[in-house]
Amino acid sequence: MSEKQPGSNPWNNKTAVVAIMFAFIAGLIGALALRTSNDHTLQTSDSDEPLVQVRWRVPVAFGTNLPALGDNILQVSKRLETATAGRIRLEVFEPGTLIPPFSITEGVRDNKIPAGYTWVGYDQGRIPATPLVSAVPFGMEPWEFAAWYYEDEGQDLTEELYRPHGVHPILCGVVGPETAGWFRFQINRVEDFKGLKIRFAGLGGKVLQKLGASVTLIPGGEIFQALEKGAIDATEFSMPAVDQMLGFDRVAPYNYFPGWHQTFTAAHLVVNLDVWEQLSEPDQVLIEMACTAGVIRNLSRGEAIQGAVISGFPAKGVTPVRFSHKILKELQAITEEVLAEEAEKDEFFRRIHTSQTRFMEEYRPWKDHAYLPRDF
Amino acid sequence: MRTCRGTSNPVLELPHNRFSRWVDRLVIHIGEYVSWVWLLLLGIIVLNVLMRYLLSEGRIEFEEIQWHLYSLGFLLGLSYSYTRDAHVRVDVIRERLSPQTQAWIELYGTLFLLLPFIMLVVVASVPFIAYSFATSEVSQAPGGLPFRWLIKSVLLIGFLVLLLSVISRLSRVLYFLFARGSS
Numbered sequence: 001m002s003e004k005q006p007g008s009n010p011w012n013n014k015t016a017v018v019a020i021m022f023a024f025i026a027g028l029i030g031a032l033a034l035r036t037s038n039d040h041t042l043q044t045s046d047s048d049e050p051l052v053q054v055r056w057r058v059p060v061a062f063g064t065n066l067p068a069l070g071d072n073i074l075q076v077s078k079r080l081e082t083a084t085a086g087r088i089r090l091e092v093f094e095p096g097t098l099i100p101p102f103s104i105t106e107g108v109r110d111n112k113i114p115a116g117y118t119w120v121g122y123d124q125g126r127i128p129a130t131p132l133v134s135a136v137p138f139g140m141e142p143w144e145f146a147a148w149y150y151e152d153e154g155q156d157l158t159e160e161l162y163r164p165h166g167v168h169p170i171l172c173g174v175v176g177p178e179t180a181g182w183f184r185f186q187i188n189r190v191e192d193f194k195g196l197k198i199r200f201a202g203l204g205g206k207v208l209q210k211l212g213a214s215v216t217l218i219p220g221g222e223i224f225q226a227l228e229k230g231a232i233d234a235t236e237f238s239m240p241a242v243d244q245m246l247g248f249d250r251v252a253p254y255n256y257f258p259g260w261h262q263t264f265t266a267a268h269l270v271v272n273l274d275v276w277e278q279l280s281e282p283d284q285v286l287i288e289m290a291c292t293a294g295v296i297r298n299l300s301r302g303e304a305i306q307g308a309v310i311s312g313f314p315a316k317g318v319t320p321v322r323f324s325h326k327i328l329k330e331l332q333a334i335t336e337e338v339l340a341e342e343a344e345k346d347e348f349f350r351r352i353h354t355s356q357t358r359f360m361e362e363y364r365p366w367k368d369h370a371y372l373p374r375d376f
Numbered sequence: 377m378r379t380c381r382g383t384s385n386p387v388l389e390l391p392h393n394r395f396s397r398w399v400d401r402l403v404i405h406i407g408e409y410v411s412w413v414w415l416l417l418l419g420i421i422v423l424n425v426l427m428r429y430l431l432s433e434g435r436i437e438f439e440e441i442q443w444h445l446y447s448l449g450f451l452l453g454l455s456y457s458y459t460r461d462a463h464v465r466v467d468v469i470r471e472r473l474s475p476q477t478q479a480w481i482e483l484y485g486t487l488f489l490l491l492p493f494i495m496l497v498v499v500a501s502v503p504f505i506a507y508s509f510a511t512s513e514v515s516q517a518p519g520g521l522p523f524r525w526l527i528k529s530v531l532l533i534g535f536l537v538l539l540l541s542v543i544s545r546l547s548r549v550l551y552f553l554f555a556r557g558s559s
Contacts (some may be wrong), residue, residue: 020550027488028495056559110503125524126511159506165511195432209518215433217517 015276051087054283056364058269059093061101061118068244068302072173072267073117076294080286090115101219108270109166115271120169121202122163122217127165128342129349131202132356133158135178135262137335140360142264142299144367148359149266150292156350158268165357168276173267175302177259179243180323181236181253182227186325190330199223199235204261207331208340220246227251235259236306239302240309249318257322260331267298388478390548399544400459406537407456410449417445436519444527451534455541476553483549486542494539501532 058077062070077090096103104116105123120127121134133154140148148154149171162169181200187193194212198205205215218226224247226232236250237243249255269291276284313320323331343350392400416458424438457463470478505528509511521527 021484023484023487024491027492030488106507109507122516125516125520126508126513195428195434197428197434206518209436214436214439215518216436216439270409 005181009090026324051312052280052283054088054279056090056114056271056275057093058090059094059095059097059098059101059104059107059113059116061104061116061122061267062238063095063219064092066220066238066245067305068175069238069242069265069267072298072301073269074271074296076172076290079293080290082289084286085374088283092117095221099222102168102217105165105167105270108272109361111274113272114275115269117267117269119201119265120268120270123140124202127161128346129161129347129352132349133161133169133266134267134268135202135204136356137202137204137207137261137338138332139263139357140363141367142176143364144360145264145266146174146295147363148356151237152359153355155354161348161352162270162349163273165330166273168269168271168273170271170288170291171266172269172294173298174295175239175265176306177300178236178238178262178265180256180261181234182243182248183234183254183256184252185233186254186321189326190327196234197232199226199232199237200261203335203338203342204236206342207261207334210334224248224251238265238305241277241305243310249313249316253318255313255318255320257320258328260323260328260335312351383480388475388482388552389511390479390545390552393551394545395548396548399540403455403459403537403541405545406452407459410456412450413445413449416447417442420445434536436515440515440517440521447527448530451530452537454534455537458538459544469483479549479552483546483553486546486549490542491539491546492540494535497535498532498539501528501535505529505532 015090030057058073060070060073064070064074069163073090073092077092080088080090084255093099099107099113099116101118102122104113104118105120106126107113108116119134123130133149139145145154149158155171158171181198190211193208196208198208198213198215199218200208200213201217205217209215218234220237223232223235223237226229227235227248228251235248237246237248240255243249243255269287271287279287310320339353342351386512420438420442424435424470427433427435427438470481473481505525508525508528514520514522515524
């Protein structure tokens, strides 16, 4: 080992310090440059011709291979792109490729991403009222929810809910009821939920927790593994056509109905509030129109494909089961307790819950009189 | 760790200084105390499994405390293993280099890659924790643990301790490269 003499070292302390500072600063700049840039809206400089290119990276909470639940945003972005001749482009990113699926609105808030497509109930850890605008147990039917959202207070309340968080939510998809879950064994009484380890989202999960189940929330893509390995005993996720793609029918033979815990399921395009406010009004309206169309197209697609899946259950060894009226009544009683408790804890929850309850009462006479009974 | 390496070349022995000695002792102490979480974690997993399969009583709190403890263990273990030099290096190449070259690589690796990375994590974790605190974030799972900002703060703390141990090691590398012999 040849040690250099002190005198032969070409580095004196000062140059060394300068070199080191330079290296550090270069490294820091390099690392910052690796962070993705946020110039998602490229303004053209011509002021009288406000032609703005809108390029948004849009991460989604559900894989776009999932019918209705996931593919809706692809349709929305495609229609927007076609209608604007490529001027407004939402570039969809599969779950987990840009941002974890449960952190989408947080990423939008921090402007790491300009927008995202998600089920806002995933924010309930930070914003307790969000499940009310995404799925409510014993809540409204899909068109009833649309009526509350567009014609009553729904949209205003949802926007107000997210405003302090710097996020602008746009209702962009609705599907009908989900299944009440896939179970390895039968549930004949509400007591059977006790001790069950189950994946259940939103307020329905709180109801099952009251019944003694231990309720966990894992992203859609990870459920099958957990169910197959027995890490969970049962799960809900979405409608039969989606659940089948995730393979639940291969590991859990009992599929329960009706979807008491999510009578409707709403998805929102969440946009960073500053990004949204910088858009011109025509562009805002265009995006809103695309999303409103997304709602009815999403509902249509969801309704269109479930019947055939359920008909195919016997061939796969799956038994579709309906909870008895008695179980549903008991679940509803607990749901009311849960909603009342949540309303007590959070002011915004109380406001939205009150608004929904009032609307449902107003709607009730129409619902009771106008529609044929289900067995017609 | 260092002794069990095959040594074709003399291994880089960095001289200590007062600062690095003090910091390393602190980091080792923290690491040793924190390593008790592994025992605690083991106990909780066993308890969780027994309750679930013998008493069919599942507990989400237990499930969540498991990943909380795991995060605590490895985020604070980072600095310990760095200080102990027990982390993975590309030894095949490193062993063949002279201590002088090893020290230069270490210097530039630390300055170009490690320190900027730590700074990024530190800078990004502050709003991450602040938002969680401001919204009193709780677990999304019903019955899950409250005070999510606490476990998120461990990310910041873990990286700050790592920063400290990196600075300590950097001071030793600098001492080795520039100050050696002049004293």
